[in-house]
Amino acid sequence: MSTKAKKSGDKAGTAPGTSGEAHPGAGGETHQVAGGDVATLTTAQGAPVADDQNTLRYGPRGPALMEDFHFREKIFHFDHERIPERVVHARGYGAHGYFELTDSLQDVTRADIFQRVGERTPAFVRFSTVAGAKGSFDLARDVRGFAVKFYTQEGNWDLVGNNIPVFFIQDAIKFPDMVHAVKPAPDRDFPQAQSAHDNFWDFVSLTPESFHMIMWVMSDRAIPRSFRFMEGFGVHTFRFLDARNRSTFVKFHWKPKMRLQSVVWNEAVKINGADPDFHRRDLWDAITSGDFPEWELGVQLFDDAFAEKFAFDVLDPTKLIPEEEIPVRIVGRLVLDRVVDNFFAETEQVAFCTQNVPPGIDFSNDPLLQGRNFSYLDTQVKRLGSPNFTHIPINAPKCPMAHFQQDGHMAMRNPIGRANYEPNSWGAAGGPREDPIRGFRSFAAEETGPKVRLRPESFADHYSQARQFVISQTPIERKHIGDAITFELSKVERPEIRARVVSHLRHVDEDLARTVANGLGLKLPEPAKAARPVIADLPPSDALSIVRNGPDSFAGRKFGILLTDGADAALFDALVTAAETENAVYAIVAPKIGGVTLSDGRAVAAQQKIDGGPSVLFDAVAVIASPDGAALLAGDAAARDFVTDAFAHCKFIGYTPEANALFARAGLADDLDDACILMETADDVEDFVASCRALRFWDRESKVDLDAGA
Numbered sequence: 001m002s003t004k005a006k007k008s009g010d011k012a013g014t015a016p017g018t019s020g021e022a023h024p025g026a027g028g029e030t031h032q033v034a035g036g037d038v039a040t041l042t043t044a045q046g047a048p049v050a051d052d053q054n055t056l057r058y059g060p061r062g063p064a065l066m067e068d069f070h071f072r073e074k075i076f077h078f079d080h081e082r083i084p085e086r087v088v089h090a091r092g093y094g095a096h097g098y099f100e101l102t103d104s105l106q107d108v109t110r111a112d113i114f115q116r117v118g119e120r121t122p123a124f125v126r127f128s129t130v131a132g133a134k135g136s137f138d139l140a141r142d143v144r145g146f147a148v149k150f151y152t153q154e155g156n157w158d159l160v161g162n163n164i165p166v167f168f169i170q171d172a173i174k175f176p177d178m179v180h181a182v183k184p185a186p187d188r189d190f191p192q193a194q195s196a197h198d199n200f201w202d203f204v205s206l207t208p209e210s211f212h213m214i215m216w217v218m219s220d221r222a223i224p225r226s227f228r229f230m231e232g233f234g235v236h237t238f239r240f241l242d243a244r245n246r247s248t249f250v251k252f253h254w255k256p257k258m259r260l261q262s263v264v265w266n267e268a269v270k271i272n273g274a275d276p277d278f279h280r281r282d283l284w285d286a287i288t289s290g291d292f293p294e295w296e297l298g299v300q301l302f303d304d305a306f307a308e309k310f311a312f313d314v315l316d317p318t319k320l321i322p323e324e325e326i327p328v329r330i331v332g333r334l335v336l337d338r339v340v341d342n343f344f345a346e347t348e349q350v351a352f353c354t355q356n357v358p359p360g361i362d363f364s365n366d367p368l369l370q371g372r373n374f375s376y377l378d379t380q381v382k383r384l385g386s387p388n389f390t391h392i393p394i395n396a397p398k399c400p401m402a403h404f405q406q407d408g409h410m411a412m413r414n415p416i417g418r419a420n421y422e423p424n425s426w427g428a429a430g431g432p433r434e435d436p437i438r439g440f441r442s443f444a445a446e447e448t449g450p451k452v453r454l455r456p457e458s459f460a461d462h463y464s465q466a467r468q469f470v471i472s473q474t475p476i477e478r479k480h481i482g483d484a485i486t487f488e489l490s491k492v493e494r495p496e497i498r499a500r501v502v503s504h505l506r507h508v509d510e511d512l513a514r515t516v517a518n519g520l521g522l523k524l525p526e527p528a529k530a531a532r533p534v535i536a537d538l539p540p541s542d543a544l545s546i547v548r549n550g551p552d553s554f555a556g557r558k559f560g561i562l563l564t565d566g567a568d569a570a571l572f573d574a575l576v577t578a579a580e581t582e583n584a585v586y587a588i589v590a591p592k593i594g595g596v597t598l599s600d601g602r603a604v605a606a607q608q609k610i611d612g613g614p615s616v617l618f619d620a621v622a623v624i625a626s627p628d629g630a631a632l633l634a635g636d637a638a639a640r641d642f643v644t645d646a647f648a649h650c651k652f653i654g655y656t657p658e659a660n661a662l663f664a665r666a667g668l669a670d671d672l673d674d675a676c677i678l679m680e681t682a683d684d685v686e687d688f689v690a691s692c693r694a695l696r697f698w699d700r701e702s703k704v705d706l707d708a709g710a
Contacts, residue, residue, distance in 0.1 A: 092128035111360030132193025146232030172371020205500035220262035298328035486519035560618030564629020
């Protein structure tokens with residue numbers, strides 16, 4: 001067949017299902033199509049596109065033509081849609097908001113953001129996990145990144161922190177080793193987003209400075225219920241500088257308005273299966289429903305005199321300053337009130353650099369912070385492909401900018417005029433000049449000493465604050481730490497690594513060491529050699545416990561209401577009213593996604609089918625069933641899992657008498673306790689909702705989990 005011939009029925013130059021008629025309209029204009037006015041499709045250069053369905057070719061069945069610039073541009077861009085993902089913090093989620101100053105800090109810093117009470121500064125926040133790839137799940141046991149970009153009137157300030165106030169290592173030169181150790185092994189490329197493997201614990205067991213951080217990561221802090229319910233920390237010691245360049249040391253804290261909450265490990269595993277986007281969805285739903293997440297910004301301020309007398313070195317990133325020694329002064333609030341318009345353009349392309357600080361904020365000699373300042377800029381150039389990543393809108397300051405940086409890949413702004421250098425003699429036309437008064441000045445610290453590769457002796461205590469963290473936990477939290485370490489080490493294949501870890505734990509807490517050794521079937525090893533004696537009498541700190549800092553209401557939490565056809569309408573209405581009064585949210589779970597018909601004939605739509613709405617997605621659950629509905633649920637494995645998981649995870653359970661059939665079939669009939677609340681009247685419903693404010697009934701755990709540490 002000739003390349004010019006048409007196959008019978010072919011219509012050259014048209015898309016399947018279209019008339020082939022050209023649509024009028026230029027770039028930016030609209031035209032009529034079915035469904036109303038829409039913008040005209042254009043190329044990236046702005047040229048209107050007549051046909052986006054077919055490649056330009058020589059005849060309808062012939063070869064494509066090189067001159068098809070629209071196809072070339074479209075496929076070229078598609079081929080380059082992915083940028084290198086972050087080596088760490090790859091899986092992240094961001095939102096816009098603002099920071100509002102509530103207490104001026106002009107007495108200690110000239111940073112513009114801290115001068116005027118009531119002033120709001122735009123902000124962007126990115127939360128993340130650290131170890132997993134971009135496609136991993138949300139509920140990994142991991143540190144959570146808590147990075148805030150403030151668009152201040154004197155330049156961007158990036159407070160790049162975590163939900164844990166300390167870190168694994170003291171010197172940035174060990175960061176590649178630490179990350180390599182926790183990432184998937186290079187030969188087999190697994191496990192993903194997990195630290196329960198030989199490489200990580202081998203590194204830890206040979207790096208005693210990690211053990212304070214290990215206590216935090218093996219606690220429930222590493223499996224938060226929501227970004228909204230976790231703290232954030234700047235980790236390092238920074239400096240504030242006032243107008244006279246006088247220095248005050250500062251540590252930054254984020255305190256969630258809705259207080260702290262985490263999940264339990266078995267629950268985290270099941271959430272990852274049911275909804276690997278659990279944290280993302282929670283943040284999106286909260287913001288889009290108008291329940292804006294909020295944190296208070298607090299600072300710990302101290303001087304050289306305190307630094308000298310403090311039991312630990314304030315430059316050591318594996319140490320914290322207990323709030324009992326230096327209270328946290330609340331100076332502002334962070335509110336997230338807008339989701340991104342486009343995930344890639346904003347959350348994926350946002351570039352945080354610890355070096356980005358405005359005048360009035362400066363660095364300390366913390367060796368990990370010093371290394372981060374060096375590393376992050378190089379990282380962003382690698383990921384975003386050009387030194388011009390600051391031209392991307394999410395990274396661009398919102399204050400005036402003027403400099404002589406020019407050209408480079410993807411430059412979108414260049415200096416205007418003849419002069420592109422400084423100093424020059426072109427006067428006002430010669431561009432910007434330095435401002436010795438308003439400009440950034442570093443603290444004039446006097447430094448002495450030899451040029452050496454050496455850790456200071458003041459960094460040598462690796463166990464005392466790890467012990468302080470453990471003894472600050474409630475009994476159930478201490479149990480969870482023991483369970484977590486036992487579980488992680490049970491995945492380690494080499495017995496000598498397990499033994500080395502336990503040898504370090506003996507310096508942290510003997511009960512913890514025995515618990516883990518017993519859980520592993522391991523003979524208690526001799527204690528590891530300690531560089532410094534453990535300070536055993538450090539007092540507990542209530543601020544380090546999640547349970548002691550939990551909420552006093554159920555606001556912002558979520559009920560899962562399992563309904564069946566014929567369910568008591570009055571009780572359902574009472575529960576919905578009580579939930580709304582508590583400022584909680586709820587979702588209806590039903591045998592069919594179409595919903596149920598209540599006892600009064602009303603149809604109620606479901607948000608989840610029972611197979612896809614397990615109880616792990618909720619903070620408390622209720623079962624409102626008719627006799628026939630309860631019998632139906634009793635025969636369904638997913639419904640039985642709904643109540644057995646809620647019970648095993650120590651959640652509060654409300655139920656109508658008919659639900660006893662489901663409990664009996666699930667094997668719970670004889671185990672119902674004070675947190676399983678029978679609902680027969682509206683008063684019972686209110687009692688149930690009020691009880692849920694405690695979030696968990698921890699007394700139950702010893703009955704359902706006989707694991708290590710119980």
